Amino acid sequence: MLLVRAIVRPDKVSAVMEEVAAAGFPAVTKMDVFGRGKQKGITVGEVHYDEIPKEMLMYFVNDEDKDDLVKIIIRTAKTGEGNYGDGRIFVSPVESAYTVSNGKEGL
Secondary structure, X not given: OEEEEEEEOHHHHHHHHHHHHHOXXXXXXXXXXXXXXXXXXXXXXXXXXXXXXXXXXXXXXXHHHHHHHHHHHHHHHOOOOOOOOOEEEEEEEOXXXXXXXXXXXXX
């Protein structure tokens, strides 16, 4: 089991969630996040923005589904030919997961 965390532009969140759900991954956790990438923020005129608003989408998937999910997120979240700030995807192993209502282990 894996945790796929995708940090994407706020204007791309709805499209990503729709495409991912249509591909069979309807369960998602979404949160507002702020941060910066390698470029250390952006400067517009004389104003420097150190923390850029983004959205983080979290999906728990079986190992064999990771590549499909990642490809969908990249295709949907990418702007044009790709720009700084389009986002980042992190994949981490998950030791176990439990459903609170019935105590069952697994997805």
